[in-house]
Amino acid sequence: MKVSCLQENLAKGLSIISRAVASRSTLPVLGNVLIATDQGRLKLAATNLELAVTCWIGAKVDEDGATTVPARVLGDFVNSLPPERIDMELNVRTQTLHLKCARYDANIKGIDASEFPIIPTIGDGKRISLEPETLREMIEQVTFAAATDESRPVLTGVAAKFEKDKVTFAAADGFRLSVRNATLTAPVDQPVSVIIPAKALQEVGRVSGDQEEAIEMAVTENRSQVLFRLTNIEIVSQLIDGVFPDFTRIIPESHATRTVVSTAELQNAVKASSVFARESMNTIRLQVAPANELGGGKMTITATSAESGDNVGDIDATVDGESVEIAFNARYLADVLNNLRAPQIAIETSGSSSPGVFKAVGRDDFTHVIMPMHVGK
Amino acid sequence: MTIHILSDDLAAKIAAGEVIERPASVVKELIENSIDAGAREIKVETRGGGQRLIRVADDGGGIPASEVETAFARHATSKLNSMDDLFNIQTLGFRGEALPSIAAVARVTLITRARGEAAGTQIRVDGGKMLEHRAQGAPQGTIVTVEDLFRHVPARLKFLKTPATEAGHIADLINAYAVAYPGLRFSLVNDDRLVLQSPGTGKMLDVLVKVFGIEIARQMIEIRDWSLEIDSNSQSPSSNLQSPISNLHVSGFVSPPSVNRSTRKHMLFFVNHRWVQDRTLQHAVVEAYHTALMVGRAPIVALDIVLPPDAVDVNVHPTKSEIRFRDTSAVFRAVQHAVRAALVAHAPIPAANVGTPFVPRAFPASSETQLAINLHRPITDHASRITGTEAPISNLPSPPFQPPHHPTTQLPMLRVLGQIASTYIIAEGPDGLYLIDQHAAHERVLYEQLAAERASATSAVQELLDPLMLQLTPAQHAALETNRDALASVGFQVETFGSQTILLRAVPAVMKVSDPRAALVETIDEMEQGEEPLEKSAEARLISSVCKSIAVKGGQVLSLEEMRELVRRLEQTTAPRTCPHGRPTMIQLNVATLEREFGRK
Numbered sequence: 001m002k003v004s005c006l007q008e009n010l011a012k013g014l015s016i017i018s019r020a021v022a023s024r025s026t027l028p029v030l031g032n033v034l035i036a037t038d039q040g041r042l043k044l045a046a047t048n049l050e051l052a053v054t055c056w057i058g059a060k061v062d063e064d065g066a067t068t069v070p071a072r073v074l075g076d077f078v079n080s081l082p083p084e085r086i087d088m089e090l091n092v093r094t095q096t097l098h099l100k101c102a103r104y105d106a107n108i109k110g111i112d113a114s115e116f117p118i119i120p121t122i123g124d125g126k127r128i129s130l131e132p133e134t135l136r137e138m139i140e141q142v143t144f145a146a147a148t149d150e151s152r153p154v155l156t157g158v159a160a161k162f163e164k165d166k167v168t169f170a171a172a173d174g175f176r177l178s179v180r181n182a183t184l185t186a187p188v189d190q191p192v193s194v195i196i197p198a199k200a201l202q203e204v205g206r207v208s209g210d211q212e213e214a215i216e217m218a219v220t221e222n223r224s225q226v227l228f229r230l231t232n233i234e235i236v237s238q239l240i241d242g243v244f245p246d247f248t249r250i251i252p253e254s255h256a257t258r259t260v261v262s263t264a265e266l267q268n269a270v271k272a273s274s275v276f277a278r279e280s281m282n283t284i285r286l287q288v289a290p291a292n293e294l295g296g297g298k299m300t301i302t303a304t305s306a307e308s309g310d311n312v313g314d315i316d317a318t319v320d321g322e323s324v325e326i327a328f329n330a331r332y333l334a335d336v337l338n339n340l341r342a343p344q345i346a347i348e349t350s351g352s353s354s355p356g357v358f359k360a361v362g363r364d365d366f367t368h369v370i371m372p373m374h375v376g377k
Numbered sequence: 378m379t380i381h382i383l384s385d386d387l388a389a390k391i392a393a394g395e396v397i398e399r400p401a402s403v404v405k406e407l408i409e410n411s412i413d414a415g416a417r418e419i420k421v422e423t424r425g426g427g428q429r430l431i432r433v434a435d436d437g438g439g440i441p442a443s444e445v446e447t448a449f450a451r452h453a454t455s456k457l458n459s460m461d462d463l464f465n466i467q468t469l470g471f472r473g474e475a476l477p478s479i480a481a482v483a484r485v486t487l488i489t490r491a492r493g494e495a496a497g498t499q500i501r502v503d504g505g506k507m508l509e510h511r512a513q514g515a516p517q518g519t520i521v522t523v524e525d526l527f528r529h530v531p532a533r534l535k536f537l538k539t540p541a542t543e544a545g546h547i548a549d550l551i552n553a554y555a556v557a558y559p560g561l562r563f564s565l566v567n568d569d570r571l572v573l574q575s576p577g578t579g580k581m582l583d584v585l586v587k588v589f590g591i592e593i594a595r596q597m598i599e600i601r602d603w604s605l606e607i608d609s610n611s612q613s614p615s616s617n618l619q620s621p622i623s624n625l626h627v628s629g630f631v632s633p634p635s636v637n638r639s640t641r642k643h644m645l646f647f648v649n650h651r652w653v654q655d656r657t658l659q660h661a662v663v664e665a666y667h668t669a670l671m672v673g674r675a676p677i678v679a680l681d682i683v684l685p686p687d688a689v690d691v692n693v694h695p696t697k698s699e700i701r702f703r704d705t706s707a708v709f710r711a712v713q714h715a716v717r718a719a720l721v722a723h724a725p726i727p728a729a730n731v732g733t734p735f736v737p738r739a740f741p742a743s744s745e746t747q748l749a750i751n752l753h754r755p756i757t758d759h760a761s762r763i764t765g766t767e768a769p770i771s772n773l774p775s776p777p778f779q780p781p782h783h784p785t786t787q788l789p790m791l792r793v794l795g796q797i798a799s800t801y802i803i804a805e806g807p808d809g810l811y812l813i814d815q816h817a818a819h820e821r822v823l824y825e826q827l828a829a830e831r832a833s834a835t836s837a838v839q840e841l842l843d844p845l846m847l848q849l850t851p852a853q854h855a856a857l858e859t860n861r862d863a864l865a866s867v868g869f870q871v872e873t874f875g876s877q878t879i880l881l882r883a884v885p886a887v888m889k890v891s892d893p894r895a896a897l898v899e900t901i902d903e904m905e906q907g908e909e910p911l912e913k914s915a916e917a918r919l920i921s922s923v924c925k926s927i928a929v930k931g932g933q934v935l936s937l938e939e940m941r942e943l944v945r946r947l948e949q950t951t952a953p954r955t956c957p958h959g960r961p962t963m964i965q966l967n968v969a970t971l972e973r974e975f976g977r978k
Contacts, residue, residue, distance in 0.1 A: 151892030174893065177842055245843045281830075281837035281886040306829070329839065329886070353840065371840035373886055 001035075001065020001090040005042055007081050007101060009057040013044045014075045016055045016207050016233060021071040022048035029068055029115045033075075035088070035097070036066030036113060045119055046071060051200050052119040052236040053207070065090050066113035069097050073108055120236055122218040122227045128162055129186050132211040132230075138169045138180045139205035141339045141366055145178035146171040146198035157195035159244040162188045170247045171198060176332050177247050177369040178339075185214065194219055195244055196226055200237030204228050207235070251369055252355055255348035257321030259288045260361055261299055263345045267337040269313035270330060273303035277330040280305045283373050284330040286347075290319040303330070326352045327373045336368045389481040389505050390530060396478040399537060400427025400526055401546035403483070406475035407521050408554055408563075411435035413468045416518065418562040418577070425568070426540030427547050428526050436518040439491035442498045446510065448487075449476050449502055469651055476521075481505045482533070483526040489519040504529045548572050549642070550652075552588045556679045557647040559584045581679060585630060589643070589677060597630040598723045600680070603715035625688075625707065627715040629680035633723070634666055634961075637674040644678040648689055654698050658682070661709045665716035666959075680712065721955055788948045793940045800931035802940045809967035815935060815943065817956035819928035820921075822946045823887055824957040827867060827920045837886035838868040844880040845894050851877065853901045860901075863919045869897055885923065899926035921957040 014033065022030035025048065034045040042059035045052065067090050077099070078086070086101040090110075099106045139158075147155035152174070159170045165187040170179045208215060208230055216229040219239070228235040273284045280303070287300040297319035304310040326349055337345065342360030349356050358368040383391070397403055404421060411419045414437030424430040440448055479485055480502040490497030497515030501508040527534040537543060544567045555563040555575035562577030576583045586594040604626045629647075646658045662678050690701040702708045791804040791811055802813040830837065849857060854877055857864070864871060868885030884893045900922045929935065935943070947953045947962065956962050972978045 149892070151895065172842055174842055175839055250842055283837050283886070327837075355840075355842070369842065371842050373837050373839050 001037060001067065001088070001092075002063035003037055003042055003059050003061050003065075003089075004085055004087045005057055005059035007078065007083050007086050009059075010042075010044075010086055011075075011078050011081075013042075013055045013057040014071070014078060017044050017046040017053040018071065018075060019203055019206070020046040020048055020051045020053040029111045030117075031070060031072075032068035032111055032116070033071045034066065034068050034113060034116045035074075037061045037064045045116075047117055047119055047236075049117065050197070050238050051203060052117075053203065054119055054234045054236075056232045065092070067095055067097055067110045068113055068116050069108045069110040077106055077108070119234075120220070120225060120227070121234065122220065122229075126189065126218065127229075128167075128184070128188055128192070128217045129214045130167075130217055131185055132208050132213070132215050134182050135215055136205050136208055137341065138167075138182055139201045141180045141341070142169040142171045142178045143198040143202050143205075144171075144335050144339055145173055145176050145368070147173035153240055154195060154242040154244055156199075157197050157240040157244070158201055159193070159247070160196050161191070161193045163191040164188065170244070172245065172247060172250075175329070175371050176336075177250055177367075178336075179247060179251070179367045181365045192219060194223065194226060195240040195242060197237055197240060200226070200235065203237075204230075204235055207233055250355070251367055252348070252350065252357060254350065255321070255357065256350040257288060257319065257324045257348070259297070259299060259320070259324075259347045259349075260318040260344055261315055261347070263337055263340050263343055265315040266299070266301070266345060267334070269299075269301040269315055270333045270337065272313055273301050273311055274330040274334065275303075276305040276308060276311050277303035278305075279307050281373070282330045283327050284333060285325065285327045287323070287325045288317060288319055288347075288349075289323045290321065324349050324351065326356055328356060328370050329373060332370045336370065340366070340368075342366075386481075386505055389477060392474065392478060392481070396474050397482055397526075398533075399546060400431060400543045401550050403427065403431050403479050403523050403526060404433065404547050405550055406479060407431070407433040407523075408435075408551070409469035410475060410521075411437050411519065412554070412558060412561065414438040414519065416561065418564075420564045420566070421547070421551055422566045423544060423547055423568070426537070426543030428534075428537060428540065428543065429524065431523040431526070431547075432520065434518065434520040436516070439494070439518050440487075440489045440498070441491040442494060442496070442512065445487065445489060445498045445500050446507070449480050449500070449507070477505070479521075479523055482530050483528065484524045486522040486524070487519065488513060488515045488522075490515040490517050492517055544568075544572075553645050553647075553652045556581060556584045556588060556645055557650050557652055557681065581629060581681075585679060593632065593636055593677060596636050597632055597677070597679075598719045599630050600628055600715050600719045603627045603711070603718065624683075624685050625711050626683040627680060627711055628683075629678070631662070631680070631716050631719055632677040634676070634720070637676050641675040644675055645680070646678070647681045648691075648700055649683055649686065650681065651691060651700070652698070653700050655700060657702070657705055657709055658712055661712040662716050665713045665720065678716075680716075682708065682712065684708070717959065721952060721959055788953045791944050791948065793937060793944055795937070796935055796940060798931075799934050802935070802944065804944055806965075809965055809969075809971065811963050811965050813944065813947070813963040814931070814956075814961070815933070815940070816928050816931050817960055817962040818943055818947045818953075820924045820956040820958070821950050821953060821962055822943065823924040823928055824921055825950045825952075826887060827885065827923065838870065838883045839886040840870075840883040841881065841893065844872075844882045846874065847879050847881060847894055847897065849877050849879060849898075849901070853898070854879075856901050860919060864900075867920060867923055869900070869923075871897075885927070887927065896923070896926045924957055 017033060021033065025031060030048055032046075034043070036043045036045075037059070038056060040059075040061055041056045042061070043054060043056050045054040047053070074097075081101045081104055084102045086099055088100075089098045090096070091098065095110045095112055097108045097110055099108065142158055146158060150156060155171075155173055157171070159168075161168045161170075162184065165184045167182050167184055168179065170177065172178070204215070211230050213231055218227045218229075219225070220227075224239055224241075226237050226239055270284060274282070277284045283303065285302045285304075287302070289298055289300070291297040297317045299315050299317040299319075301313040301315070302310065336358050340358070340360050342362060344361035346359045346361050347356055348359070353372060353374060356370045356372060358370065360366050396406065400423065404423070404427065408419055408421065411433060414435060416435035416437030418436050420432075420434045422430070422432040422434075476485070476487075481504065484501070484503040486499065486501045488497060488499045496512045498510070499513040499515070500510045527537065547567070548565060551563055551565045551573055555561070555573060559575070559581045560577060560579040561575070563573065563575040565572040565574075573587060575587055582594060582597065582599070585597060589597075604624070641659050641663075644659050644662060646653050646655055648655070658680070659675075662680070663675065666676055684702075688703045690703070693699050693701050789806045789808065791806045791813075794803045794805055796802055796815075797812075800815060802815055802818070804811045804813060857871065857879065861871065868883060869881065870883035872880040872882060874880045881893060881897055884896070900919070929943075954962055969978070
């Protein structure tokens with residue numbers, strides 16, 4: 001293999017695939033990146049067997065070939081090179097990759113490319129076309145609610161459902177639920193319902209920043225893998241096998257009180273209360289009082305810590321319904337507020353032990369449910 | 378064969394056989410007499426392991442001249458008058474068998490002068506026969522000399538062990554009594570060599586210094602008058618029949634788990650100041666150490682259990698070393714709780730006892746435990762005691778030893794270095810290396826958090842998005858039903874859903890990230906098996922079960938950030954050195970040990 005490319009392109013490509021490199025694997029080749037020539041381009045790939053990311057960069061191929069080299073070594077070295085042309089040449093016998101850039105030279109010892117796992121690609125099957133900006137937003141608004149511990153694997157994933165021209169993403173960790181709907185640019189023939197690991201979706205969101213063209217998504221015949229194809233990037237992930245809880249049942253259909261507040265104001269008040277809440281199980285209390293003859297409606301945000309003290313914050317609120325008091329985990333509140341993407345938030349409640357429903361005012365595509373906290377009797 | 382009444386001599390020898398087994402039995406009977414006589418100082422001298430000579434001299438009340446001869450008659454005693462007294466025994470002896478029994482099997486010389494009498498009496502008895510009885514000048518008190526023990530009982534003589542062994546038994550006995558009666562000055566001289574001299578300062582610890590050595594004594598943990606709480610709904614069957622023992626006090630000293638022995642010989646129990654060997658009590662103490670001690674090891678213990686005389690029956694065996702409690706389980710619980718409480722409160726970090734296969738002989742391995750723990754002791758404090766103004770009461774040079782001032786239970790600031798075996802956190806403190814068991818540490822953190830919440834009635838409950846369904850076994854279901862209220866109070870909200878199925882609706886807010894179902898099942902199992910016989914209330918038991926089930930487990934990889942947070946929270950707990958089940962959360966390798974291990978010092 002003999003190939004030349006620009007340092008910027010190689011560095012960027014390596015950064016795109018970096019998250020798929022297995023950090024602690026018993027299989028050494030999984031700690032390597034695959035470097036291969038592919039129809040006049042240079043293909044970079046990494047996989048940890050759950051997630052695989054492939055990226056193509058422009059290059060001048062003099063001689064075809066492939067090898068794998070340690071991801072850390074290559075990545076760190078390339079990042080420290082000047083932004084000039086890099087010439088790479090592989091010594092096939094020793095599997096040593098020689099790099100030359102300006103006045104820098106390196107020889108990196110690799111492992112034969114044949115040992116690298118074959119990363120599946122999806123043929124000409126049914127593809128779902130997704131608008132990149134929408135997909136990114138959906139990923140952001142949903143994945144944070146997925147569980148991070150593996151005790152219930154299904155909850156580490158995002159339930160993705162495609163039907164006609166509708167797509168729904170939902171994630172829950174047992175205490176909160178995030179649901180985001182969107183309209184597809186092209187309807188699907190067959191309904192598709194899969195559970196995609198939240199980490200894989202986050203990776204799609206991360207690398208799709210520059211993406212302008214539609215992102216294509218496809219599920220393998222046996223429903224074990226999902227592929228996202230971007231311009232010059234492909235992400236393949238295992239799907240999670242299992243049944244996602246019926247989240248439509250969890251979202252309450254009615255409410256007693258609807259409170260609308262400024263997202264930024266509530267965000268700030270929650271941030272202030274978190275200082276005290278973090279020492280008392282992160283409990284933040286919201287008290288909502290409707291407008292009366294003394295003044296307009298308001299929401300009072302309080303937190304109390306036995307050790308460090310307490311605080312009270314007041315913000316204006318438009319309250320429709322009775323006064324209510326409800327407690328939530330501060331982190332859950334902060335998470336939904338950070339990902340709401342709307343200037344105003346509506347909180348629908350029916351009492352201190354009923355779920356709190358959070359919606360972006362002015363749009364009906366996002367619903368977030370947080371289960372309340374209360375003091376044990 | 379004809380049936381005939383045994384001769385007096387033979388009957389006496391048989392009876393003596395029950396009381397006097399070996400030289401130590403003689404010493405025991407005699408010093409008990411001395412103690413009952415109100416002696417302040419008891420001097421014991423033995424030769425030939427006690428077989429050739431035992432002399433017990435005291436400064437007690439003495440025996441009036443007119444009663445001396447009666448003292449040698451069987452069932453003669455000044456300690457008991459009526460039947461009622463038998464069930465309310467305040468003295469060590471009462472059977473009236475000691476002197477005649479000894480006299481039946483040895484040559485006894487008794488010199489005594491009662492308080493207020495001008496002249497003393499000397500009496501000599503050999504094999505039960507009176508040889509001499511005359512007036513003689515003597516100091517106040519009684520001196521009993523027993524010579525040629527078992528001379529007339531060759532069968533017994535044959536069964537005596539070597540003089541050294543018998544002397545050892547006598548030393549154990551005197552040690553025990555010295556500990557039981559710290560206010561008395563005991564001395565033991567064997568073959569002209571001083572074996573023990575107790576200071577008589579009235580402080581048990583001062584005696585322990587003499588008996589076990591200062592290094593062990595300074596580590597002993599004191600139990601200060603721990604009294605039993607009356608548990609009205611006690612489940613012990615015996616207490617249902619009788620009123621519970623109300624005045625049960627436990628005090629004394631126990632060794633930290635790091636100081637232990639391979640036999641239970643060093644577990645001294647005194648019931649109303651009577652030295653007893655009781656398996657129940659031994660078991661209670663060993664239970665209290667729970668898993669802190671390795672199998673087959675026993676702690677060093679000196680415990681005085683004081684309870685009303687009518688709550689204990691000492692008249693079980695002629696030597697009175699066996700006793701019966703009216704409410705054994707209450708005593709068991711009291712002792713266990715007392716020891717447990719003391720251990721948990723004072724548990725210092727066990728010092729890592731590093732094997733020293735590569736270290737030359739010059740570095741004694743045996744002293745390592747010692748050195749490590751000494752670091753926690755304010756040695757200056759002790760030094761100032763020695764030169765202090767408080768003059769010892771006795772004629773001995775030994776300073777009155779103060780209970781060791783235990784270090785504050787607070788941890789120093791620790792810097793987390795990493796994790797090994799995905800189970801232990803390595804941290805550096807100002808005094809060396811700490812290895813922290815992540816599970817035990819997290820349990821402690823959670824336990825205090827939950828307990829504090831319970832105390833302030835503010836335990837936070839997090840409701841579940843989707844109620845979780847659980848299938849329980851009938852046993853689990855029963856355990857759940859009995860503890861439903863307690864479970865609800867810590868935050869597990871459970872609904873019955875069919876016969877063996879339940880719905881879990883809410884969980885304690887502390888356990889957000891774990892698997893709620895597994896945690897509940899584990900908690901139920903814990904309650905079912907009742908691994909916590911030591912906790913007082915069902916709720917405390919529950920809390921510790923909950924902690925066990927929701928704490929981070931060994932084998933879980935933690936990020937540096939998570940470890941730092943855990944250690945920071947552990948530092949803030951009140952008893953960071955043990956988990957709620959009493960196991961240590963950390964061991965320490967101090968710099969001195971490391972230096973020795975590497976041969977730097």
